[in-house]
Every structure is written in structure tokens, then in C-alpha cells.
Amino acid sequence: MNIADIEKIRTLFPILHQEVNGHPLVYFDNAATTQKPISVIEALDKYYRFDNANIHRAAHTLAARSTEMFEDTRKTIQSFINAKEAEECIFTKGVTESINLVAQTWARKFVQAGDEIIITTMEHHSNIVPWQMICEEKSAILRVIPINDSGELLMDEFDKLLNPKTKLVACVWVSNALGTINPVKEIIQKAHAVGAKVLLDGAQACSHLKVDVQDLDCDFLCVSSHKLYGPTGVGVLYGKRQLLEMMPPYQGGGEMIKEVSFEKTTYNEIPYKFEAGTPNIGDVIAFKKALDFVNEIGKDFIAHHENSLLAYFNELLLSEELKAVKPIGTAKEKVSVQSFVIEGMHHFDIGMMLDARGIAVRTGHHCTQPLMNRFSLEGTVRASFAIYNTLDEVKKLTDSLIRICKLR
Numbered sequence: 001m002n003i004a005d006i007e008k009i010r011t012l013f014p015i016l017h018q019e020v021n022g023h024p025l026v027y028f029d030n031a032a033t034t035q036k037p038i039s040v041i042e043a044l045d046k047y048y049r050f051d052n053a054n055i056h057r058a059a060h061t062l063a064a065r066s067t068e069m070f071e072d073t074r075k076t077i078q079s080f081i082n083a084k085e086a087e088e089c090i091f092t093k094g095v096t097e098s099i100n101l102v103a104q105t106w107a108r109k110f111v112q113a114g115d116e117i118i119i120t121t122m123e124h125h126s127n128i129v130p131w132q133m134i135c136e137e138k139s140a141i142l143r144v145i146p147i148n149d150s151g152e153l154l155m156d157e158f159d160k161l162l163n164p165k166t167k168l169v170a171c172v173w174v175s176n177a178l179g180t181i182n183p184v185k186e187i188i189q190k191a192h193a194v195g196a197k198v199l200l201d202g203a204q205a206c207s208h209l210k211v212d213v214q215d216l217d218c219d220f221l222c223v224s225s226h227k228l229y230g231p232t233g234v235g236v237l238y239g240k241r242q243l244l245e246m247m248p249p250y251q252g253g254g255e256m257i258k259e260v261s262f263e264k265t266t267y268n269e270i271p272y273k274f275e276a277g278t279p280n281i282g283d284v285i286a287f288k289k290a291l292d293f294v295n296e297i298g299k300d301f302i303a304h305h306e307n308s309l310l311a312y313f314n315e316l317l318l319s320e321e322l323k324a325v326k327p328i329g330t331a332k333e334k335v336s337v338q339s340f341v342i343e344g345m346h347h348f349d350i351g352m353m354l355d356a357r358g359i360a361v362r363t364g365h366h367c368t369q370p371l372m373n374r375f376s377l378e379g380t381v382r383a384s385f386a387i388y389n390t391l392d393e394v395k396k397l398t399d400s401l402i403r404i405c406k407l408r
């Protein structure tokens with residue numbers, strides 16, 4: 001693929017073709033949520049026009065159709081992450097719910113007083129707070145792997161934290177604030193060696209990196225549709241069958257049961273045991289189109305293009321006119337996410353000035369307040385690049401930053 005292919009890809013995203021504040025939209029807030037290709041938008045429209053019916057329980061044609069499409073997404077995500085079985089993929093609202101599901105079922109059952117859970121300094125709040133809640137409830141201990149100034153895990157410190165009391169390592173695969181790719185395979189091997197389970201927060205990783213849960217041997221992986229060109233309100237929890245079967249249900253209600261009486265209720269098989277109530281059917285069905293889109297382009301091409309955008313941005317930042325711009329997150333292994341600050345300016349003001357030129361970036365703590373504290377910052381400006389972004393757009397960003405730096 002080449003520039004012509006990127007232009008072709010851009011035509012698939014209607015939202016990109018608009019002006020914001022009198023300038024063509026430059027969308028660099030992809031780590032918060034990605035835009036959706038027309039195939040996803042049309043799948044949602046088609047579902048509600050022609051196929052809408054509740055799944056799994058009715059004899060009629062529309063129900064059969066929507067059930068088949070819903071389960072088809074499960075098969076597609078199974079092969080996307082290379083899970084052994086489709087039943088190991090549970091639909092949730094997103095990564096936040098996937099993590100809470102594991103905390104409230106697996107951890108509540110298996111974590112005891114004095115046990116330890118390890119996370120990292122660069123976790124999103126959604127991979128901190130659920131573990132703090134369970135640690136408080138169980139009198140367990142939360143430990144944190146420190147990082148260096150580039151935003152890389154100190155693996156020697158991780159080695160020191162691991163011990164037979166470690167029950168779980170809950171780790172972000174790719175940092176949303178820094179872009180760091182963590183050495184998750186090594187983390188998993190080391191954690192397993194002391195008998196601990198590993199949960200990976202894959203919110204940012206799944207759109208950039210190849211995912212193979214069998215090769216990684218992770219116990220749980222959390223996936224978010226909306227970071228992967230799919231609709232909001234859909235996520236996946238992958239778990240190894242053996243673990244999912246040992247876990248109690250998350251919520252009680254329809255679908256998650258085998259039989260109900262007032263005396264005793266028996267629970268359904270996985271994945272349904274964890275899917276109480278009517279799920280987000282239309283969005284799950286449309287999510288398949290997002291996965292098809294990524295598969296069609298291929299992760300190799302995506303990584304190649306996004307890495308070239310990141311390299312170009314960092315090269316432009318080296319210019320004398322931009323010397324006040326300080327990149328935050330300079331790990332050797334990273335994806336196309338670049339946080340930065342400008343000396344003497346508030347990140348929010350920078351975000352507003354960029355928006356005035358049609359450039360959408362994220363400003364603030366990125367739901368990683370402990371990480372911001374590690375860098376003694378209140379927040380950063382974050383530009384995050386996706387497959388439909390161009391070198392030309394990156395240049396627009398640095399041109400605007402040059403103007404902003406002159407205002408200091």
C-alpha cells in the first residue's frame with residue numbers, strides 16, 4: 001500500500017470529510033476513540049432497518065438472523081485474537097466492564113487476605129480502581145511496577161515484586177498516555193512461574209499490534225470495539241475456558257441461566273453465563289465489520305503506516321522552533337501515540353488553540369493520574385495517529401505548534 005491507498009482508506013470514513021472551525025478536520029484523538037468506516041455505519045443502519053430482533057430465544061426468522069450475525073461476530077473476534085474457542089470470548093460494554101467482570105468474579109472468589117495483585121505505574125484508571133476495590137474488600141495488597149523516565153517498565157523491579165503470594169498481574173499492553181508497548185510475553189512467563197494469573201488491558205494494543213492469546217498464553221485479555229474502528233458500548237473479555245468455568249456469574253438475569261426455580265437456579269454454559277440480559281446486539285453485529293476492515297488492511301500495513309507518522313512527528317519536533325515542546329513517553333517500543341507538553345503553557349490552552357485550527361487532540365491526565373504524578377505533571381497534550389491519518393496532517397500539527405510556541 002502507499003499514499004494512494006491511504007487516500008482510498010480515507011474515503012471510507014465519512015466523518016473525516018468536514019471542516020471544523022473553518023479548517024479541514026485533522027483527527028488525532030484516536031487513542032480516545034477511533035472513527036468508524038462506512039461499513040460499520042451501514043451495518044448498524046441495516047440491522048435496525050431489516051433485522052432487529054432479540055437473540056437466542058425466539059423461533060422466528062428475524063431472531064434467527066440476528067442471532068446468527070451476533071454469533072458471527074464472536075467467531076470473528078475469536079480468530080482476530082486467535083482464541084482456541086469462540087466460547088472463550090464474552091461480550092461486554094468495553095474494557096472497563098471486562099476488567100470489572102474479572103475483579104468481581106475471579107478475584108472475589110480466588111483472592112484472599114494477604115494475597116498480592118501487581119499493576120504498573122502506567123495503568124488507566126479502569127485497571128487500577130477495580131483492583132483497589134477488591135483489595136480493600138479482601139485485605140489484599142496492591143503492588144505497582146515502577147517505570148523509567150522514558151516510560152518503560154523496570155523489569156528488575158517487577159522480578160522483585162513477584163512472589164508466591166502474587167495472585168494476579170493486571171497490566172496494560174500498550175499505554176494510552178505514553179504509547180509504550182510493554183513486554184507482555186515476558187511478564188506472562190514470569191507471572192506464571194510463581195503461579196499468578198495475568199490479565200492484559202488490550203484497549204490500545206488491539207488496533208496496532210497482532211494479537212495471539214494462545215501464543216501469549218495470557219489468562220485474560222480485555223478488548224474495546226470503539227478503539228478498533230467499531231461502535232461504542234461493545235467490548236470483549238477473553239478468558240481461558242478453564243478459568244471462565246471456575247468463575248461465578250457476574251450479573252444475574254435472563255440468558256445466564258439454565259433453569260430457575262425459587263429454590264435453586266443453575267447457570268448457563270460459557271459465554272452465556274456472563275451475558276445476562278439483552279446485549280448490545282446491533283453494535284456487536286456492526287463490530288464485525290470493523291474487524292473485517294482491520295483484517296482487510298492488515299496489521300503489518302497499519303503498523304508500518306502509523307509508525308511512519310510517529311517517526312515524522314518526532315523528526316519535526318526536533319526543529320529549533322519547537323524546542324519548547326517536550327515529548328513525554330519516549331520508550332524504544334511504542335505505538336503511534338505521542339504525549340507532549342510545552343514549557344510555560346497549559347495543556348488545555350494548547351488543545352483549544354489546536355481545535356481552533358481544526359486539529360483534535362486530547363488534553364489532560366488521560367485517566368492515568370498516578371502516571372502523571374510520576375512525571376510531576378497535571379496533564380499532557382496527546383496526539384494519537386490511526387490508519388487514516390496522513391503525513392500532511394502531521395505537518396499541519398507541527399506548523400500550528402510553531403505558531404503556538406511563538407505566543408509563549
Ligand code: PMP
Pocket residue numbers: 031032093094095096097124126127172174175176201203204223224225235367
Ligand atoms: N484501558 C486503556 C489503556 C484505555 O485507553 C481505555 C480507554 N481510554 C480503557 C482502558 C477503557 O476502555 P473502555 O472505553 O473500552 O471502557
